Amino acid sequence: MNPLIADLAFSRPGFDLRLAIRTPATGITALIGPSGGGKTTLLRLLAGLERPQAGHIRHGERIWFDSARRIDLAPGRRRLGFLFQQAALFPHLSVAGNIAYGLPSGADREREVARWLARLQLAGFAARRPDSLSGGQRQRVALARALAPRPSVLLLDEPFSAVDPDLRQSLRLAFLELMLEQPTPTLLVTHDLDDVRQLADWVGVVIDGGLRQFGPMAEVFARPVDAEVARILGWPNLLQVDHWEGDVAHGGWGWVRVAARPEGPRAEVIAIRPDGLRLGDALGLEIEITRVIALADDRTLLGRLPDHTAIQIRLDSRTPTPRPGSRTRLGIPHAAIIPLPGRATDAAATHCNPCSL
């Protein structure tokens, strides 16, 4: 297996993409970011469904696209599997016909189709037409169709978003099982953080046509590079900093001391993890509890700081549950704080474009 390396420039009216990426040779890489940021466009460029104005795409030793050398392999010659958001099954073909579509004709074809039908628990559906299948079954067929020709790279464009939430989990598990049996380097575009947490080994954050951050999943979630990335990755507490006094950040919400103020003038936001915060700390921030969300052993508080900034706190098992409407103070340990560039609420953050990996 080989890494997929791309450095691309692509423009259409109102949108520019300038992006360099090197995906790992194995595992699943999730691409996440706001709508219209370029995630799907990147997949389509890699697949050869759209043509970049400049740049190159290389998979191992094979050059898929090189504008300087006028190389542009047709999608079918790139040996990739592409799974669309809607399953996009051929309506005039049976389930078996759909799975067989990308397979070479020959004696093994039927055997291979039967194997895929069994693998995805579709054995009784071989002769059925796509319009008689449920959303989950359709997506399983589409997955089998994409994987059956044994692609060298798999590209998934929000593959589970059109499926009912209760079916998503079983589809994710089915996909992970397939990846264990037939490991294929995969690029997964998604808006669903559960997809990222449960499936991805690596994460790339695509914003405004550029790759803002890329790295191992746990590292990216733990260390977002700016406030916008933190917001996309689901960090709930982003506090705008008005000014710094040494390692103390001040804002309308109060002040906190950070372990070390980052160098440079761009640390305008502090991101606070919801775990490990201390209620009742006499030196902490003033907070009014607005709501208590108690689900089994998990208790989450929603609160409001003096400037009405919302804050989320996950309680540990020893802390008593405060009443909604009560006021207390919130101690924030250094380890729970990350100073970040960008703005706490505005989506139009500054960014590097393209990012070097």
Added chain:
Amino acid sequence: MTPWLDCSPAALLLSLHVAGVVLVLFLVAGIALGYALSRPIPLRGLLDALVSVPLVFPPIAIGFFLLMLFGRHGAIGGPLHDWLGWELVFSFPALVLAAFIAGLPLVVKPIQSAIEGSARELIEVSYTLGKGRLATLFLVVIPVIRRHIAAGLILGVGRSFGEVGITLMLGGNILGSTETLSLAIYNQVLDGDFECATRLSLLLGLVSLTLFFWLGRLGRGR
């Protein structure tokens, strides 16, 4: 009372002959142009405009321009006559050309919009599964949009069958030679034979209604 078949039987046969030939031409050119216009090809806007012209331009004017173009001294008709000794105007091929130009947009447009709509993603899936453009056309596009193709063909042939303006100019309305069913009605009215004109009009209307009924059945079967 004039027997039914005495009212320009040759015109009916000629119209059916023209319709049969343009049906084959529509099948090939309609699918090819619809497929081409659904993709970002060079000069797509110009080609689209040329195909669509008969929808908005007066047929008699189109016929006049074609007569100028294909006439013995025209830009295309001149060389054809001088080099090959072939004269297109006032002949059977001229009737076919007139019917083809009149009906073409009604064939191409439904096919083009079907490919741009429901078939677009399926085409891309086919490409990613290793199929080229021609294989995708036959394995995916035609089977998936076959109802749109059929609807386009019916509309196009129906329009061609009733064509007058371009046919009059390009075909010349020569009795027994280039007199189609629609022109026969026109001629019967000029001759004051309203009985035959009525019968031929009913016949033409019947053909149109049959096509309309067939189109409706295709739509319900979707």
